[in-house]
Amino acid sequence: MSECFTFDPKKAGWTRFLPVTAFAVIMLGGLAVTQTSLRDVPADRWKGIDNPTRLLDGEATRQFSAQLNSYFLLSKPFAKIERGVTWLLAGDTGVSVRKGCTDWLFLTDELTPFANAADNAAARAKIITQTASDLQKRGIKLVVAVVPDKTRIEHDHLCGLHRPPGFATRVDDWVKILTASKVDTLDFTPTLAAMTEERYYRSDSHWNEHGSNAAAKALAEHLQALNLVDKPKASPDPKAIQSSRVERSGDLMRVSNLEGLPAWVRPATEVTQISKVAPVTVASDDLFGDAGLPPVALVGTSFSRASNFSPFLSQHLGSPVANLAKDGGDFDGAAYAYLNSNEFKTQAPKVVVWEVPERMLPKPLSVSEKKWLASLGPKT
Structure with a gap:
């Protein structure tokens, strides 16, 4: 032989x-x-x-x-x-991205312990708690929606990447702080964890349409259960969503500077579902027109703008959603801009949904967050 x-x-x-x-x-x-x-x-x-x-x-x-x-x-x-x-x-993959299993990329921030992480998370909870109180005085309900890390939900694809054990309870710990302050909070972790298909893109830091749609449905049901919005008279029209399978290169390919490499060198381009959803949201420049503001205003990060999350939410609600989230807005960017705008002061919605990614909680406070925190004064 x-x-x-x-x-x-x-x-x-x-x-x-x-x-x-x-x-x-x-x-x-x-x-x-x-x-x-x-x-x-x-x-x-x-x-x-x-x-x-x-x-x-x-x-x-x-x-x-x-x-x-x-x-x-x-x-x-x-x-x-x-x-x-x-x-x-x-x-x-550079300093901002880590390589997991084959063709899977993850943000370094989701694997990095930050100094004073608990204090930073508590400070952000204080900002939200005060905001919820201020909105309540105007008859407006604040609902916080927490998006878990990709490294938490897709942990089976880490392939040796170390996620510190201390990260396991940080969402629960933060939600408990808000709940103790009577801030209505929805954690998407149980919804996403219960799914069998992939919920985040392989080469992107955001959820894919499967994860986005499931989270949108959970949020719509949460708002309806609290009687904050009317229940839709009919189920979403299946014809309102037209899906197809296409190749998609994610933001982590760009951040790691691998996108420009030949196809045989870099990680495989992902083939994933991309949908066209019937336009039920209101464009930002028409947001405060004669029709008035939709009952739900959404502030937050690129998660609210990625993978049709806002259109899916409006489909499940059966009504428009004012999407005021910002790409790169971090924890406070979109919320501060909207809550201090003339539009909000003159024509407020019934509900403000503040979407917060888990990975934002432990990071050092930005200059704008410190200013916001200082404006709240000492805790009474």
């Missing part, structure tokens, strides 16, 4: 030098191209670069970098080659 040959990298000691060798080749090649490229920089562009003052304050370095970026002949191709090599040899 012929003996099967198996390559054992541990026995091939030379393979340990592959990453170093590849990096050295890239650097030497880059040095040669850089030297050639800098010869094309006009002399007047170097004026003053040898001034001692400019050297000390860093202006000379910035001047050099500017000329290199402008005249480097192979800046983009070279960057792609370097990115491809580091991904292939080391699985490098």
